[in-house]
Amino acid sequence: MSAPELIRIVSRDSPMALAQVERVRAELAVLHPGVRTEVVPVKTTGDKWLGDLSQVEGKGAFTKEVDAALLAGEADLAVHCVKDVPADRPLPAGTVFAAFLKRDDIRDALVHPGGLTLDELPAGTRIGTSSVRRIAQLAATHPHLECVPFRGNANRRLEKLAAGEADALLLAVSGLERIGRSDVISEVLSTETMMPPIGAGILALQCREGDTGLIDLVSGLGDPDTHREATAERMFLHVLQGHCNSPIAGYARVDRGGELSLRACVFTADGKTRLNAHEWAGRLDPATLGTSVAVALLRQGAREIIDGIPH
Numbered sequence: 001m002s003a004p005e006l007i008r009i010v011s012r013d014s015p016m017a018l019a020q021v022e023r024v025r026a027e028l029a030v031l032h033p034g035v036r037t038e039v040v041p042v043k044t045t046g047d048k049w050l051g052d053l054s055q056v057e058g059k060g061a062f063t064k065e066v067d068a069a070l071l072a073g074e075a076d077l078a079v080h081c082v083k084d085v086p087a088d089r090p091l092p093a094g095t096v097f098a099a100f101l102k103r104d105d106i107r108d109a110l111v112h113p114g115g116l117t118l119d120e121l122p123a124g125t126r127i128g129t130s131s132v133r134r135i136a137q138l139a140a141t142h143p144h145l146e147c148v149p150f151r152g153n154a155n156r157r158l159e160k161l162a163a164g165e166a167d168a169l170l171l172a173v174s175g176l177e178r179i180g181r182s183d184v185i186s187e188v189l190s191t192e193t194m195m196p197p198i199g200a201g202i203l204a205l206q207c208r209e210g211d212t213g214l215i216d217l218v219s220g221l222g223d224p225d226t227h228r229e230a231t232a233e234r235m236f237l238h239v240l241q242g243h244c245n246s247p248i249a250g251y252a253r254v255d256r257g258g259e260l261s262l263r264a265c266v267f268t269a270d271g272k273t274r275l276n277a278h279e280w281a282g283r284l285d286p287a288t289l290g291t292s293v294a295v296a297l298l299r300q301g302a303r304e305i306i307d308g309i310p311h
C-alpha cells in the first residue's frame with residue numbers, strides 16, 4: 001500500500017485528548033510535511049457515564065468507541081493514553097500499535113487551591129479521586145485524609161474542585177500539562193509517594209493492521225525507549241490479570257546506560273498490604289521482564305489480593 005495523503009485521526013473529544021491529537025499532528029507535520037490530517041472526535045462510554053466505572057460493561061470505557069471508529073474505517077489512526085488501553089487482553093482484533101510517542105512525566109500531582117503539600121493537608125481534607133490506585137496509596141500513608149468519588153475529564157474535575165465538591169485533587173502531571181493547566185499544581189508527588197499507573201504519560205498510535213503504508217509512515221514518531229517501557233509494563237498487567245477495582249501501580253525505566261528495569265506493586269483496597277517487586281531486564285526482552293515481575297508478585301500472593309477485592 002502506498003503512503004496516504006490524508007490521515008483521519010480519531011480520539012476522545014476531551015480537551016486533553018484533543019491536545020494529544022494536536023501533538024501527533026505537529027510531529028507528523030515535521031516528519032511528513034506533505035500529509036494532511038483531519039480530526040474525528042468521538043465520545044466514549046467513560047466520558048458519558050460519570051458513575052462507578054466498574055459498573056460499565058467490560059473494560060475499555062475510554063477506548064471502545066475510538067476502536068470501533070478505526071475498525072469501521074471512519075478514521076485511520078487512533079490516539080490513546082496507554083494508561084486507558086486495557087492490557088489484560090490483546091488489542092481489538094485487526095488493530096496494532098504503530099508507535100509509542102516519547103514519554104511525558106509519569107508522576108501524579110496534588111492540586112490544592114491553598115497551595116498546601118500532601119503532608120500539610122489537615123485531617124478530613126476531601127481528596128477528589130475515584131482511582132483505586134490513588135485511594136489505596138493515600139489510605140496507607142495519609143489515613144487522616146478522606147477520598148471522595150470524582151469523575152469526569154480533567155477540566156471538569158478542576159471545575160468541580162473550584163465549586164467546592166472536594167478540597168484537593170490528584171491528577172497526572174502529564175495530563176495537566178497537556179491541557180495547559182500545570183499552574184494549578186501545588187506539589188508533584190514522587191513515584192515513591194504515589195506510584196504511577198501502568199502506561200502513565202505514554203501516548204500510543206493505533207492503526208488497522210492491514211494499513212502497512214500508514215503504519216510505516218507513523219512509526220517514525222515512535223520512541224524506542226518508550227516502546228520498551230510500554231511493552232514491559234503492559235505485559236506485566238497482562239500476566240497479572242487485574243480488574244478495574246484492583247489497585248496496581250508500576251513503571252518501567254530505561255536508565256542512562258540503556259538498562260531496562262520494572263518496578264511494580266499490588267495493594268489491598270485499604271493499602272494496608274503492599275506487595276513490591278523490582279527487577280532489571282538484563283538479558284530478558286521487555287515482555288519477558290514484564291512477565292517475570294508479574295510472576296514475582298503472584299509468588300507473593302498477588303492473585304489472592306486481587307481476587308479478594310469485589311468487582
Ligand SMILES: NCc1[nH]cc(CCC(=O)O)c1CC(=O)O
Nearest residue numbers: 081083171172174175200201202
Ligand atoms: N483516566 C484519565 C486519564 N488518562 C490518562 C491520564 C493522564 C495522562 C497520561 O497518563 O497519559 C488521565 C488523567 C489523570 O489520571 O489525571
